[in-house]
Amino acid sequence: MDATIVTQVDYDAVIIGAGPAGLFCGISCANPKFKVALLEKNSSPGKKLLMAGTGQCNLTHSGNIKDFLVHYGQHGKFVRPSLFNYDNLKLINFFEQRGLRMTELHSGKIFPESLRSKDVLEIMLESCKEAGVDLIYNSPAKSILKQNDHFIISTPQRSFSSRKVIITTGGMSYPATGSTGDGYHLAKILGHSIIEPSPALTPVIVKDYSFAECAGISIPNAKIFLFRCEKKIHETRGDLLFTHKGLSGPGILDFSRYIAKGDLLKVQLADFRNEEEFESDFLNQLHIHAKRSIRNCLAQYNLPDRLLNHILDNLGIANDDKASGLNKKDRKMIVSQIMGFPFEVGKLGGYKEAMATCGGVKLSEVNLKTMESRIVPGLFFAGEVLDIDGDTGGYNLQFAFSSGALAGQNME
Numbered sequence: 064m065d066a067t068i069v070t071q072v073d074y075d076a077v078i079i080g081a082g083p084a085g086l087f088c089g090i091s092c093a094n095p096k097f098k099v100a101l102l103e104k105n106s107s108p109g110k111k112l113l114m115a116g117t118g119q120c121n122l123t124h125s126g127n128i129k130d131f132l133v134h135y136g137q138h139g140k141f142v143r144p145s146l147f148n149y150d151n152l153k154l155i156n157f158f159e160q161r162g163l164r165m166t167e168l169h170s171g172k173i174f175p176e177s178l179r180s181k182d183v184l185e186i187m188l189e190s191c192k193e194a195g196v197d198l199i200y201n202s203p204a205k206s207i208l209k210q211n212d213h214f215i216i217s218t219p220q221r222s223f224s225s226r227k228v229i230i231t232t233g234g235m236s237y238p239a240t241g242s243t244g245d246g247y248h249l250a251k252i253l254g255h256s257i258i259e260p261s262p263a264l265t266p267v268i269v270k271d272y273s274f275a276e277c278a279g280i281s282i283p284n285a286k287i288f289l290f291r292c293e294k295k296i297h298e299t300r301g302d303l304l305f306t307h308k309g310l311s312g313p314g315i316l317d318f319s320r321y322i323a324k325g326d327l328l329k330v331q332l333a334d335f336r337n338e339e340e341f342e343s344d345f346l347n348q349l350h351i352h353a354k355r356s357i358r359n360c361l362a363q364y365n366l367p368d369r370l371l372n373h374i375l376d377n378l379g380i381a382n383d384d385k386a387s388g389l390n391k392k393d394r395k396m397i398v399s400q401i402m403g404f405p406f407e408v409g410k411l412g413g414y415k416e417a418m419a420t421c422g423g424v425k426l427s428e429v430n431l432k433t434m435e436s437r438i439v440p441g442l443f444f445a446g447e448v449l450d451i452d453g454d455t456g457g458y459n460l461q462f463a464f465s466s467g468a469l470a471g472q473n474m475e
């Protein structure tokens with residue numbers, strides 16, 4: 064045994080990681096007869112939660128919980144029991160009953176009325192303390208082993224013994240918050256498989272990007288098509304943001320789980336069913352307004368001025384070029400760029416920019432109805448350490464809370 068470990072402390076359950084999943088698990092399972100320790104490697108809990116929603120905390124979404132299931136890629140089936148057991152209404156009630164009112168902003172996103180993540184964290188900490196959870200900071204779990212019917216969890220200062228353990232160490236995004244993939248290592252020691260992690264909810268860096276001057280422009284509800292080896296493999300709709308290095312905004316972040324280096328993204332900038340429909344409308348405008356400039360004819364399609372100017376400048380079309388003088392080749396080029404401007408994916412943003420992690424503990428090795436390992440009885444998982452990544456809009460936090468609650472209810 065490590066010579067620096069001086070004591071071993073016994074608990075009924077040990078939770079590893081004080082993010083939203085770990086804190087909610089503690090709130091759900093601790094009671095005077097069930098002694099729970101929550102180990103956190105940082106000197107304070109919930110660092111990532113404090114950053115959520117740019118510090119305002121978009122903790123869930125409005126609407127029927129059934130509608131949440133499509134927001135977890137291919138994993139709607141796995142998240143269902145957790146979300147149905149502890150849904151968005153229960154979560155909202157939990158905070159409102161403790162004096163933190165909730166408000167709905169930006170198409171269904173739920174925030175605390177105070178718009179402060181800190182208030183959300185404080186309520187969870189108070190509730191953990193009321194439940195009798197021992198919060199132990201500066202205690203990174205370094206290794207874990209199972210001896211007969213109990214686990215031994217080692218930190219540099221002490222070891223802990225418990226009958227039940229839950230790993231809630233999060234994924235790998237924003238590593239400065241403490242989420243550095245430790246849970247994968249611990250799960251592997253105990254025989255679990257890890258689906259190769261990669262950054263999720265991350266911006267796209269575009270190869271040979273020429274739109275840096277358009278940074279800050281956003282296109283609401285843009286249609287985005289994804290091509291691989293010249294074949295369309297996915298499409299989506301969502302708000303898109305031009306950045307200095309490429310594309311971001313919820314439409315791209317949510318889509319990033321499907322995107323790979325070398326793919327082609329085509330962004331539709333005008334709201335028509337297809338190129339033919341747009342071309343016919345555009346032709347009509349060119350005929351009716353033959354004396355106006357081409358730029359003027361295009362202005363009615365609600366494209367931001369800066370973006371339209373950039374596209375036309377790149378095509379060599381001057382400010383005062385008249386509609387009547389537009390040749391077929393240039394018209395076709397305008398139509399194809401507005402209905403599907405092509406951006407080659409240079410790479411995806413790394414863990415420092417990603418809001419979530421794709422991959423993690425393999426779902427088929429975890430009982431979705433209890434969150435208990437199918438391999439090691441008494442071992443549980445919740446939150447982002449699992450191979451779950453949700454869309455932007457409150458879906459990741461709702462899963463962290465719901466899976467933490469479900470595990471907690473089954474650990475006693």
Ligand SMILES: Cc1cc2nc3c(=O)[nH]c(=O)nc-3n(C[C@H](O)[C@H](O)[C@H](O)COP(=O)(O)OP(=O)(O)OC[C@H]3O[C@@H](n4cnc5c(N)ncnc54)[C@H](O)[C@@H]3O)c2cc1C
Pocket residue numbers: 079080081082083084085102103104105108109110111112114115116117120121122123202203204205231232233234236237240241242243245246417418419445446447448456457458459460461463
């Ligand atoms: C910038 C940003 C903004 C976001 N905004 C939103 C949002 O508005 N809405 C939303 O739904 N989602 C948002 N997310 C995603 C969301 O915050 C995460 O999905 C969620 O925090 C995951 O919760 P978790 O408890 O599983 O893990 P985490 O929050 O990552 O917590 C894991 C905890 O475990 C600790 N830990 C790690 N290893 C060890 C160890 N070995 N021993 C002890 N402790 C350990 C870590 O220090 C950390 O405190 C955002 C993410 C980022 C990065």
